[in-house]
Amino acid sequence: MDDRYGPTRDREIEVRVEHNGSDGGSGCSTATLIDISAGDARILSPNALPLDHAFDLHIHISQLSIDRTVAATVASSRPGHLGNWHIGCSFADPLPDGTLTRMAELGYLERRRSERQRTHLPGMLRVELVEAETHDVQLTDLSQDGFRITAQVPININNRVLVELETEEGPPVRVMGHCLWRLKDLDGYRAGCCFLNSEAHAQVRRLAQVRK
Numbered sequence: 001m002d003d004r005y006g007p008t009r010d011r012e013i014e015v016r017v018e019h020n021g022s023d024g025g026s027g028c029s030t031a032t033l034i035d036i037s038a039g040d041a042r043i044l045s046p047n048a049l050p051l052d053h054a055f056d057l058h059i060h061i062s063q064l065s066i067d068r069t070v071a072a073t074v075a076s077s078r079p080g081h082l083g084n085w086h087i088g089c090s091f092a093d094p095l096p097d098g099t100l101t102r103m104a105e106l107g108y109l110e111r112r113r114s115e116r117q118r119t120h121l122p123g124m125l126r127v128e129l130v131e132a133e134t135h136d137v138q139l140t141d142l143s144q145d146g147f148r149i150t151a152q153v154p155i156n157i158n159n160r161v162l163v164e165l166e167t168e169e170g171p172p173v174r175v176m177g178h179c180l181w182r183l184k185d186l187d188g189y190r191a192g193c194c195f196l197n198s199e200a201h202a203q204v205r206r207l208a209q210v211r212k
Contacts, residue, residue, distance in 0.1 A: 004116065005100050005109035006035040013108055014060040017045060017087075018069070033059075034086070035112060038094040040075070045085045049074045051157075052184060057089060061108060070095065075192070076157065076181025088181045088192075117142045119208045123165040123172065125151050137163055139175070142204055146194040147177060155182050155191040165207060173207055175200040 007013050015031045034042040041057065049055070053074040060067050076088035103109045118141055125137035141148035149155075149163060159179045164172040177193030184190075195201060 003100065004035055004037045004112040005104055006112055007033050008107055008110050011108040012061075013103075014058075014062075015043060016058040016060075017043070017047075017049075018056040018058055020054070020056060031087075036100065036109070037116070038091075038097075038100065040088065040090045041072070042086065042088050044080065045087045046083075048079070048085050049077055049087050051075070051077060051182070055089075057091075061103070064103070064106060064108070066099075066103070068095070068099070073183060075183040075190075078157075090183055090190075117205070117208060119204070119211075121165050121204070121207060121211060123163050125149065125153070125155075126162040126164075127153070127155060127159050128161075139163060139165060139204065140190075141192075142201070142208065144201060146180070146192060147175065147204065148190060148192050150187055150190050152188040154184075154189050155179050157182060160196065161191070161193060165204065167207065168210075173200065173203045175204060 013033055015033045016028055017031050018028045029047055032044040034044055051074055055072055056069050057072045058069045071092040072089040074087060075090045078086050080086055100109060104111060119139055121139040123137050124134040126134055135151055135153045137149050137151045139147055139149050157179055161177050163175040166172055176196040178196055179191050179193050182189055182191040
């Protein structure tokens with residue numbers, strides 16, 4: 001499982017978005033950290049960032065001598081209520097082991113309740129639920145609130161998806177979701193979805209246990 005952390009209220013974590021100019025952007029802006037795991041983060045940015053935009057996320061805590069920059073790509077972007085933007089980003093390389101644990105032990109981060117479980121569950125995908133065409137899909141990540149899938153076809157933000165997971169006996173497990181973010185990479189398209197049928201979480205979790 002990938003542990004997820006959010007900032008505590010009484011400690012300061014400096015976060016900056018630095019554009020390297022590789023895809024047309026340049027400059028630097030200060031952002032607010034919403035939450036973070038070893039492989040991705042969510043931030044509150046004063047500026048909109050397009051999907052798939054590459055940038056450097058700089059994390060600085062002077063009291064801990066932490067000064068780290070990670071290459072990131074925008075996976076989701078939506079406007080906030082006060083003119084800011086909620087940005088979800090995926091890291092090119094995971095943070096080193098122990099980085100987030102150390103920040104949590106010293107009171108700068110706190111662990112989120114909803115944990116992720118890595119999975120490798122094959123199935124079939126329908127986009128917009130009723131689309132006749134099906135596509136191969138892998139459900140690669142599971143949490144209490146949602147799941148992550150990898151497919152060879154694009155899935156757009158706000159699409160509804162139906163994933164039918166193969167079982168050894170009986171009918172497939174049907175998982176319905178709403179796409180919150182998507183990212184193109186060398187393996188195709190990755191998408192993060194929230195559950196539309198909440199009972200599916202327990203069914204998928206049982207299936208993942210069987211497939212271990």
